[in-house]
Amino acid sequence: MASQLSQSLPVLEVDETSAPLGTPVITFDHVTKVYPAQPNKPALNDVSLQIFAGEFLFLVGHSGSGKSTFIRLLTREIKPTEGKIYVADEDLTTMRNWRVPYLRRNIGCVFQDFKLLPNKTVFENVAFALEVIGKSRHVIKTQVPEVLRLVGLSEKLNSYPDQLSGGQQQRVSIARAIVNRPPLLICDEPTGNLDPQTSRGIMDLLERINRTGTTVLIATHDREMVDNMRRRVIALDRGHLTRDQDRGVYGFDV
Amino acid sequence: MSSFFYFLKESIQGFTRNLSTTLGSIVTIFLSLLIIGVFLVGGTVINHLVSSIENEVSITAYVADDADQAQIDELMGQIRGMEGVASVGFTTKDQALENFRASTSNPDIIDQLDGQNPLPASIDIELSDPQLVESVADQVLATSLYPQVTDNPDDPAEAVKYGQQSVERLFAVTNYVRYIGIALIALLIFIALVFINNTIRLAILARRKEIAIMRLVGASNGFIRGPFLMEGALHALIGSLLAVGVLQALRSAAIPRVQAALPFLSLEVDGGTYAVIYLSLVGAGLVIGLVGSAFAMRRYLKV
Numbered sequence: 001m002a003s004q005l006s007q008s009l010p011v012l013e014v015d016e017t018s019a020p021l022g023t024p025v026i027t028f029d030h031v032t033k034v035y036p037a038q039p040n041k042p043a044l045n046d047v048s049l050q051i052f053a054g055e056f057l058f059l060v061g062h063s064g065s066g067k068s069t070f071i072r073l074l075t076r077e078i079k080p081t082e083g084k085i086y087v088a089d090e091d092l093t094t095m096r097n098w099r100v101p102y103l104r105r106n107i108g109c110v111f112q113d114f115k116l117l118p119n120k121t122v123f124e125n126v127a128f129a130l131e132v133i134g135k136s137r138h139v140i141k142t143q144v145p146e147v148l149r150l151v152g153l154s155e156k157l158n159s160y161p162d163q164l165s166g167g168q169q170q171r172v173s174i175a176r177a178i179v180n181r182p183p184l185l186i187c188d189e190p191t192g193n194l195d196p197q198t199s200r201g202i203m204d205l206l207e208r209i210n211r212t213g214t215t216v217l218i219a220t221h222d223r224e225m226v227d228n229m230r231r232r233v234i235a236l237d238r239g240h241l242t243r244d245q246d247r248g249v250y251g252f253d254v
Numbered sequence: 255m256s257s258f259f260y261f262l263k264e265s266i267q268g269f270t271r272n273l274s275t276t277l278g279s280i281v282t283i284f285l286s287l288l289i290i291g292v293f294l295v296g297g298t299v300i301n302h303l304v305s306s307i308e309n310e311v312s313i314t315a316y317v318a319d320d321a322d323q324a325q326i327d328e329l330m331g332q333i334r335g336m337e338g339v340a341s342v343g344f345t346t347k348d349q350a351l352e353n354f355r356a357s358t359s360n361p362d363i364i365d366q367l368d369g370q371n372p373l374p375a376s377i378d379i380e381l382s383d384p385q386l387v388e389s390v391a392d393q394v395l396a397t398s399l400y401p402q403v404t405d406n407p408d409d410p411a412e413a414v415k416y417g418q419q420s421v422e423r424l425f426a427v428t429n430y431v432r433y434i435g436i437a438l439i440a441l442l443i444f445i446a447l448v449f450i451n452n453t454i455r456l457a458i459l460a461r462r463k464e465i466a467i468m469r470l471v472g473a474s475n476g477f478i479r480g481p482f483l484m485e486g487a488l489h490a491l492i493g494s495l496l497a498v499g500v501l502q503a504l505r506s507a508a509i510p511r512v513q514a515a516l517p518f519l520s521l522e523v524d525g526g527t528y529a530v531i532y533l534s535l536v537g538a539g540l541v542i543g544l545v546g547s548a549f550a551m552r553r554y555l556k557v
Contacts, residue, residue: 075470104472115467128464132473134257180471 023089024050025184025215026074031083033069043069044080045239051217053183056210058226059219060250061236067219070236071188074217075107076100088183105133108177108214112189114169116161122148122172123157129176147179148172151205167198171205178209185209187218191225199225223250257477264481265488272460276489279453283493283543284500286446287535290439291501294531295523297435302523304428311424313379313391316405316413319347321375329399330377336393338386343378347371374405385425387416443538450546454486458550465554478554482547490543494536501532 026049033044044066051057061067072078073085076092085092087103095103116125126144135143148154151171161169170190177185187206191199203225210216220226226233226249233248234241243251269276317326330342345353350373355364379394381387391414394400406413458465468478505528513522 098475101469101472101474104470106472109470115463115470117464117467128467129471131260132468132471132477134260134477176471 023053024086025053025055025088026051026217027084027086029084029086031073031080031085033066033073033078034081042081042239044073044236046083047236047239047241048083049234049241049244051215053215054210054213055232056207056216056229057218057232057234058229058248059217059234059236060221060226060252062252064238065236066239067236068188071109071186071217071219074186075109076103101133105180106182106184108174108180108182108185110170110173110177110185110187110190112192114161114173116169116172116176118161121158121160122153122164125161125172126176126179129179133180135180143179147175150178150208151175165198166194167201170194170198170202174202174205174209178214182214184215184217187216187220189220190218191220191222196224203229223252226250257480261480261484265485268457268461268481268485269488272457275453275457275460276485279450279457279486279489280493280496282449282453283446283490283539284496286442286449286542287494287497287539288500290442290446290538291497291531291535292504293435293439293442294535295501295505295528297432297439298523298527298531300431300435304431307424307428309384311381311384311387311416313381313387313394313414313416315377315379315394315400316374316415317376317403318405318407319374321403325399325403326377329397329403332397332399333377333379333390333394336390338381338383338390340380340382343380345376345378347373347375350375388422391416443542447542447546450486450490450542451550454482454489454543454547455550457485458482458547458554462554479548479551482551483544486543486547487540488543490539491536493543494539497539498532498535501535502528 028047028049031044031047032042034042047066047070059067059070069078073080073092074087076095079093083093088106090103092103117128120128123144126148127140130140130143145154145157148157151174153168153171153175156164156168156172161172164172170193174187174190185206190206191202194202199222206216206218207229230247230249232246233243233251235243235248235251326344330344333339333342348371351364351371354373355361358364379390381390394414395410401407401410404410404413465478509522
């Protein structure tokens with residue numbers, strides 16, 4: 001399956017064990033975000049970092065540490081109070097509103113609560129993501145079964161979300177996030193609702209997607225998973241970037 | 255073009271998906287436009303009636319039996335040039351008697367006159383703008399010629415008749431009727447807009463999850479808006495066509511009966527006027543549907 005995908009996706013030559021070079025996919029340049037409701041407590045405080053193409057990294061931190069703010073800044077749901085954010089050389093702080101949908105087409109998003117449409121089948125849920133960005137029926141008919149095969153749900157094309165287990169539903173939502181082949185995949189607590197064994201399967205899938213060249217960013221609480229995977233870890237604590245290490249561990253006392 | 259068909263497909267699917275809200279929206283548009291339509295038709299009929307009553311307003315200026323015919327002709331020429339005057343005619347004493355004979359219910363009175371004719375001759379002024387009746391009458395009195403030919407040299411104003419009191423009252427009433435009609439129609443359009451905005455907001459609320467996902471995967475705002483605008487327009491189209499159909503049925507069923515009950519009023523308005531009313535109802539429905547759904551969409555499309 002992975003080999004099928006790597007034929008259809010551009011494979012970037014990235015050495016996973018050493019710090020990747022080249023132009024960064026994501027750059028945070030002294031980013032501060034202050035919500036009007038809490039003017040004295042910045043959600044993010046002077047955060048600077050770079051993320052390179054093909055990386056697989058974890059974003060860890062307690063509730064309220066700024067993980068969700070980080071992700072919402074990346075998809076331009078909100079704008080930073082200070083500092084600059086670049087995604088693929090484009091400055092999000094000066095981006096025009098009408099360009100935002102085109103930014104989001106290049107970022108796949110996966111959430112803890114799946115966000116599937118209950119009145120659509122698995123196939124329709126995934127196809128919906130292509131339909132609404134104006135892809136042709138031909139593209140939909142070839143890409144949707146292919147991506148569902150990749151996530152291991154070829155048999156469930158015509159099932160409805162409530163007929164699937166939690167892990168299967170999360171696979172559908174991952175399929176929807178990557179069906180348009182975005183270079184960046186962001187997952188917000190992708191395994192938050194799943195048992196450890198199912199979580200392991202989801203992480204394997206995300207790793208497989210990463211091997212095809214997609215940059216994968218995972219915000220998580222799952223200590224065990226982070227410790228097992230030994231990938232780059234970015235830790236946030238009350239809005240500050242406290243740690244950024246390759247092959248790191250979760251590192252917080254729970 | 256392919257996205258047009260996508261919008262159409264989605265909006266038609268919306269019908270079956272949210273059947274109750276769809277029906278609610280269509281019925282709201284239908285009822286609002288029907289009431290507006292009834293008022294428009296009623297207003298047109300009343301306006302037509304009022305105009306026909308107004309058009310019967312004319313001025314009669316009586317002239318003396320021994321008046322100089324050359325002076326009368328010159329005066330009539332002057333009156334023709336006045337603003338608001340449609341035509342000027344002259345009724346001789348004999349014609350006045352004939353008219354009286356035709357209109358009275360008791361022709362015997364004329365036979366008892368022994369060949370004498372007590373009725374004066376008169377200049378009859380028809381008005382193109384009945385609202386100007388008073389100013390025309392004043393202008394006639396102000397001419398230098400009329401006091402020389404008038405039937406009542408002591409007070410010429412007494413010899414110019416146009417039903418002063420009743421005309422003023424009639425215009426006050428007809429103007430009120432018009433203002434009230436316009437205000438009612440404006441109010442009804444406002445109510446329809448509020449209702450439709452609300453109904454479509456409910457339909458959007460029922461699908462806000464879909465909208466959230468569409469934004470998430472990068473659908474452009476136009477693409478998100480399309481199906482809802484199309485749905486609003488389709489609801490409005492169906493609702494307004496229903497309203498037009500019912501209005502037409504009412505017209506062919508009710509108007510002849512009312513006319514039969516009130517034969518002295520002219521209720522017939524020509525078909526062209528109805529066509530204009532029907533077209534403006536459908537057009538207003540489309541505008542209300544589109545504006546209503548665009549308005550309801552706004553807050554869900556903030557990036």
